[in-house]
Amino acid sequence: xxxxxxxxxGLSLAYGGTPVxxxxxxDVAEGESVALLGPSGSGKTTILSAVAGFIDPMAGExxxxxxxxxxxxxxxxxxxxxxxxxxxxxxxxxxxTAVETVAYPMLRGGIDRGRARxxxxxxxxxxxxxxxxxxxxxxxxxxxxxxxxxxxxxARDPDxxxxxxxxxxxxxxxxAALQQELVTRRAAxxxxxxxxxxxxxxxxxxxxxxxxxxxxxxxQVGTPAEVYERPVDLWAARLTxxxxxxxxxxxxxxxxxxxxxVRIGHAVLAIPGIATxxxxxxxxxxxxxxxxxxxxxxxxREAWYRGPHTDYRIETPAGSIDVREAGAQRLxxxxxxxxxxxxxxxxxxxxx
Numbered sequence: 001x002x003x004x005x006x007x008x009x010g011l012s013l014a015y016g017g018t019p020v021x022x023x024x025x026x027d028v029a030e031g032e033s034v035a036l037l038g039p040s041g042s043g044k045t046t047i048l049s050a051v052a053g054f055i056d057p058m059a060g061e062x063x064x065x066x067x068x069x070x071x072x073x074x075x076x077x078x079x080x081x082x083x084x085x086x087x088x089x090x091x092x093x094x095x096x097t098a099v100e101t102v103a104y105p106m107l108r109g110g111i112d113r114g115r116a117r118x119x120x121x122x123x124x125x126x127x128x129x130x131x132x133x134x135x136x137x138x139x140x141x142x143x144x145x146x147x148x149x150x151x152x153x154x155a156r157d158p159d160x161x162x163x164x165x166x167x168x169x170x171x172x173x174x175x176a177a178l179q180q181e182l183v184t185r186r187a188a189x190x191x192x193x194x195x196x197x198x199x200x201x202x203x204x205x206x207x208x209x210x211x212x213x214x215x216x217x218x219x220q221v222g223t224p225a226e227v228y229e230r231p232v233d234l235w236a237a238r239l240t241x242x243x244x245x246x247x248x249x250x251x252x253x254x255x256x257x258x259x260x261x262v263r264i265g266h267a268v269l270a271i272p273g274i275a276t277x278x279x280x281x282x283x284x285x286x287x288x289x290x291x292x293x294x295x296x297x298x299x300x301r302e303a304w305y306r307g308p309h310t311d312y313r314i315e316t317p318a319g320s321i322d323v324r325e326a327g328a329q330r331l332x333x334x335x336x337x338x339x340x341x342x343x344x345x346x347x348x349x350x351x352x
Contacts, residue, residue, distance in 0.1 A: 003066040004029050005160050005192040006051065010060030013046050013216075020046045021216040023060065028160065033186060033193040035203035037227075037239065038213030044196035045088070046216075048162045051194065052085045053078035065159055079108065084153030084191075088165040091149065092137040098124055098148045099133040105156040123151045127181070147181070154185065161186060161193040167202060179205055200240055204228065212236050228286075234347050237284050242311075244285040245347065246318035250278050262344075265317045267295050269341055276346035283344040287311060287324035292331070294340025305329045314339060 006028040013021040021043040028034045036044045049055045051062060053075060061071040064083070069076040092101055102120035107113065124133050127147045137145055146166065153161055167179055183206055186193050197203050203210050204224040211221045220232045231237040234245065246264065253276055254260035260274035262283070274283070298314040298321070310329040314321050314337060323339065331337060 005032075005065060006194065007063040007066075008047075008051075008060065009063075011047075011050065011057055011062060012059040013043070013050050013055055014058050015046065015055075019058070019216065021050075024216075024218060026211065026218065026221070028192050028194055031190050031192055033183075033195065033206055033208045035195045035197055035207035035210045036213055037197060037200065037203040037210050039198060039239070041215075042213040043216040044198075044213055045164050048085065048164050048194065048196050051081075051160070052083055052162055053081050082156070082159040083162055084156040084158035084160070085162040086146070086149045086153050086164065086166050092145055092152075094137055097134045097136055098129060098140070098151075101148055102151045102155050105152060109156075120151070120155060123155060124148070127151050127185075143177075150182070150185065154189065158191060161191055163193060163195040163197075165197055165199075166195065167199070182206060204240075210240075212239055230345055231284065232348070234284075237345075237347065242287050242322050244287075244290075244319070244321040245282050246285060246316070246321060248281055248283050248318060250274060250276055250281050250346075253278060262341075264296055264341075269296075271341050271344050274344060274346055282347045284347050285321055285341065285344055287322045289341065289343045290321060290323045291340045291342060292323055292325055292337055294338045296339050296341075298337050298339050300331050300333050300335045300337060303329050303331065303333055 004027040008024050008026045011021060011024040012019065024047065036047060038044055046055060050057060050070065056075045057070050057072055059072050062069050064081060069081055099117060099120045102123055103116040106116035106119060121133055124130055127150065129144060129147055132140060132144060140148065163182065166182060179202055195206055207224060209221060210224055210227045212219050212227060214235060220227055220236050227236065228240050231240060237243040249263040250260060251263055251268065252261035253274055259270040259272040262269050262271050262274065296316060298316040300312055301315045302313040304311045305328060309324050309326050312323045312325065312331060314323055
């Protein structure tokens with residue numbers, strides 16, 4: 001059995017004596033990308049800082065490639081851990097040029113200056129920064145600084161990349177481009193990655209698995225499809241995307257190959273994938289799981305044209321729902337509409 005790159009067991013972390021992360025268990029496998037998704041203050045950056053060696057555990061342990069690097073009594077210093085961290089605020093040395101910044105970890109690794117500089121220049125060229133090698137951070141845009149930070153992390157030849165909100169300060173087009181670049185570069189090297197982000201789209205785009213963090217605790221870990229389509233509770237559903245909740249009566253939960261029979265108001269619908277017992281239930285609906293046109297009644301209360309699609313908020317007897325339809329807005333506010341359900345997911349909590 002191959003040892004995971006990163007293993008955290010019972011990891012508890014604090015800042016200034018204030019607990020931030022409690023009893024974290026997490027593995028990152030060879031070549032795997034894991035995203036930690038959560039709101040500000042949930043402990044994402046604290047976990048990355050502990051893995052990098054900047055914070056010592058209160059309890060539990062951290063292992064990299066099977067070797068213990070930190071527990072409550074000892075901690076291997078950051079420079080002796082084979083991790084490459086890309087910081088949210090870039091953290092570039094202001095007095096160093098881009099090529100000097102990227103060459104620095106190679107020099108620390110024992111490579112002679114000439115070769116380190118040549119390898120750094122080649123790495124910058126691969127990241128589209130060849131003409132900017134002699135510029136200092138003040139002469140670079142935010143996106144260029146972020147790519148220099150990525151090049152510096154790659155130059156360490158790490159076992160594990162740590163990305164702390166890597167695209168948080170970039171505009172939308174550059175954010176999408178850099179997200180793709182991170183995926184491409186990590187795949188090319190085969191290096192595992194642990195990413196901290198509050199951006200749902202980023203987490204779903206870059207990760208093989210996503211861990212949902214709430215107040216320093218993991219509440220769900222799964223593939224992007226699992227956490228989006230089958231959230232463990234309403235909090236997880238709202239964290240991972242637009243979430244509408246309706247009150248229904250499940251008359252027959254169905255089984256493999258047979259849809260559930262669900263009463264919504266006066267209508268009974270056949271909906272696939274509802275693995276729950278009969279009785280009153282609350283169902284999660286994503287905007288793309290709902291169709292306009294159907295036997296269920298509603299009234300358009302709000303509409304937002306988004307360019308490639310239009311989002312509608314429909315008031316219904318079962319509750320308010322959001323619906324997404326491709327193309328320009330075609331329904332005015334106040335219009336009576338019918339709607340239907342392609343799929344749904346039963347929620348287990350009573351939070352509203």
